Amino acid sequence: MKAPLKRSNAPIFWALFGAGGMLSALFGPMLVFITGLALPLGLLLPADTMSYPKMLAFAQNIVGKGFIFAIIALFLWHAAHRIFHSLHDIGIHAGTGAKLLCYGSALLGTLIAAYALLAIGF
Numbered sequence: 856m857k858a859p860l861k862r863s864n865a866p867i868f869w870a871l872f873g874a875g876g877m878l879s880a881l882f883g884p885m886l887v888f889i890t891g892l893a894l895p896l897g898l899l900l901p902a903d904t905m906s907y908p909k910m911l912a913f914a915q916n917i918v919g920k921g922f923i924f925a926i927i928a929l930f931l932w933h934a935a936h937r938i939f940h941s942l943h944d945i946g947i948h949a950g951t952g953a954k955l956l957c958y959g960s961a962l963l964g965t966l967i968a969a970y971a972l973l974a975i976g977f
Contacts, residue, residue: 868936868958875933878926886926911975920972927968928961935961 893899903909913919939957942949 868932871929871932871961872936875929875931875936878929879933882926883930914972914975915977917977920975924968924972928965931961931964931968932958 889900890905894902894905914923935957939953942953942957947953
């Protein structure tokens with residue numbers, strides 16, 4: 856009879872990594888283009904598109920909060936997973952300490968983002 860499989864938390868981190876990778880591939884270039892080129896150069900969008908009142912209204916809307924939170928949190932988890940495995944690839948086998956530092960920083964950033972978005976109000 857086969858021994859039961861060892862429990863692992865890897866699927867959780869892979870899911871966050873994959874979701875963050877998909878979002879960074881789909882939305883990352885668009886966000887860089889809009890905030891780095893289109894708005895400063897006056898292309899495609901009016902100059903006041905990213906004004907404080909409009910961005911505050913976006914961040915206070917539940918859909919805006921969800922979008923901002925998903926972008927920040929999933930980008931952080933994607934980066935944490937990639938950094939952790941890159942350390943291993945370059946020969947730094949730090950084990951649990953590196954895992955705690957990488958994923959702990961992503962968790963901390965996620966909690967800070969959630970707190971900041973809730974503090975803005977609705």
